[in-house]
Amino acid sequence: MSEQIDARGLSCPQPVLLTMEKIKTMGRGELIVLVDTEASRENVGRAVQKQGWSLQCVTENDGEYALTLTKG
Amino acid sequence: MKNFFASRTGVIVVGGLIGVFAALLQFWGNPGNMGVCVACFERDIAGAVGLHRAGVVQYMRPEIIGFVLGALGASLVFGEFKPRLGSAPITRFILGAFAMIGALVFLGCPWRALLRLAGGDGNALFGLAGLVVGVWIGTLFFKGGYNLGRTQKTYGSAGVLFPLIMAFFLLLMLIYPQIQGEPKSGVLFYSVKGPGAMHAPLIVSLLVGLGVGVVAQRSRFCTMGAFRDLILFKQAHLFSGVVALLALAFIANLVLGQFKPGFAGQPVAHTQELWNFLGMVLAGLCFALAGGCPGRQLFLSGEGDGDAAVFVIGMIVGAAFAHNFGLASSPKGVGPHGIAAVFIGLAVCLFIGFTMRRKAA
Numbered sequence: 048m049s050e051q052i053d054a055r056g057l058s059c060p061q062p063v064l065l066t067m068e069k070i071k072t073m074g075r076g077e078l079i080v081l082v083d084t085e086a087s088r089e090n091v092g093r094a095v096q097k098q099g100w101s102l103q104c105v106t107e108n109d110g111e112y113a114l115t116l117t118k119g
Numbered sequence: 120m121k122n123f124f125a126s127r128t129g130v131i132v133v134g135g136l137i138g139v140f141a142a143l144l145q146f147w148g149n150p151g152n153m154g155v156c157v158a159c160f161e162r163d164i165a166g167a168v169g170l171h172r173a174g175v176v177q178y179m180r181p182e183i184i185g186f187v188l189g190a191l192g193a194s195l196v197f198g199e200f201k202p203r204l205g206s207a208p209i210t211r212f213i214l215g216a217f218a219m220i221g222a223l224v225f226l227g228c229p230w231r232a233l234l235r236l237a238g239g240d241g242n243a244l245f246g247l248a249g250l251v252v253g254v255w256i257g258t259l260f261f262k263g264g265y266n267l268g269r270t271q272k273t274y275g276s277a278g279v280l281f282p283l284i285m286a287f288f289l290l291l292m293l294i295y296p297q298i299q300g301e302p303k304s305g306v307l308f309y310s311v312k313g314p315g316a317m318h319a320p321l322i323v324s325l326l327v328g329l330g331v332g333v334v335a336q337r338s339r340f341c342t343m344g345a346f347r348d349l350i351l352f353k354q355a356h357l358f359s360g361v362v363a364l365l366a367l368a369f370i371a372n373l374v375l376g377q378f379k380p381g382f383a384g385q386p387v388a389h390t391q392e393l394w395n396f397l398g399m400v401l402a403g404l405c406f407a408l409a410g411g412c413p414g415r416q417l418f419l420s421g422e423g424d425g426d427a428a429v430f431v432i433g434m435i436v437g438a439a440f441a442h443n444f445g446l447a448s449s450p451k452g453v454g455p456h457g458i459a460a461v462f463i464g465l466a467v468c469l470f471i472g473f474t475m476r477r478k479a480a
Binding site: 059067 | 344
């Protein structure tokens with residue numbers, strides 16, 4: 048079961064901040080982050096990769112993105 | 120499609136382009152070390168429509184119009200136009216107003232702080248230090264759970280309202296063009312002397328503004344975000360764009376003979392270190408709490424962000440307050456009520472930062 052963060056509608060730097068807090072407490076596993084701007088999508092992807100997490104896939108639905116992040 | 124401008128190289132290219140074109144705009148007629156200054160130019164727009172009557176700073180700056188319309192165009196073309204609003208608009212308005220007041224105590228937005236340094240104005244160091252401290256205080260609030268809540272999706276027409284205002288301002292400029300030596304043309308005020316009278320040709324300013332609007336929207340270039348991300352996440356992505364802006368503006372100024380190092384007698388600047396510093400502490404904190412530097416707020420407004428538009432309108436109204444009530448500095452130093460305004464602004468920011476916190480997720 049993967050964890051999820053809903054960062055839709057939140058402005059900079061909240062999506063990254065919430066994601067970083069979450070991956071810190073999780074340590075490893077799978078996390079799904081929902082965002083609704085291209086900038087947040089890029090920012091979250093960029094930030095987690097520096098923490099050793101990888102961006103597995105991005106699914107887009109009606110202008111919103113679900114980012115699947117994993118660390119084994 | 121991969122967005123080149125969102126890469127490290129991309130944001131460096133954008134910062135460099137802004138630096139070079141800012142130096143060129145000064146060469147083509149804009150005021151000293153003010154090739155582009157979002158705060159100063161919004162203040163000039165407030166003057167152009169008569170919200171304040173400081174005769175030396177009234178001009179409808181086409182660069183600002185171009186930033187918004189360029190960002191609108193880029194966001195439409197690349198499918199990033201997302202009409203949204205409703206994240207604490209009154210708070211953003213107040214932050215915009217005090218951001219402007221702080222910036223006008225220093226005499227410049229973060230872009231101009233960099234351009235002033237790139238032109239040899241040592242006073243800018245105090246402003247930049249203030250900016251960093253202000254942003255740093257903002258990051259402490261972020262860590263404490265500060266946030267302004269979520270936006271909502273809205274009508275496309277609501278997303279274009281602010282760009283339409285900008286297009287209307289441009290139309291007014293064409294209907295009531297500047298008349299040499301006249302302080303007014305139709306409904307628009309035009310400075311006949313002072314920084315407001317110094318400007319590149321309209322078409323040049325507009326084209327550069329449009330171009331910067333396009334690439335800045337694509338790259339998410341943000342000077343506040345540069346320092347914030349460095350402090351909060353130790354991430355230098357946006358910061359590399361800021362360094363590029365500074366470096367390229369410096370080189371361009373050397374080439375154009377616009378580099379004049381010193382502290383005294385710098386164009387549209389004063390030498391009161393403490394107030395250069397504290398003015399930008401206030402502005403930097405406001406930008407951080409509102410999530411973007413003044414330039415970034417314009418680009419966000421262009422891509423349909425109604426809250427960013429409210430921040431910009433707050434800045435324009437703040438400029439009117441600043442000049443109507445003696446809060447803005449001049450080359451002689453701080454205005455009669457500038458110091459009080461900085462402290463009131465800082466108190467308001469602390470109130471906002473301490474009270475507006477909740478866990479969003």
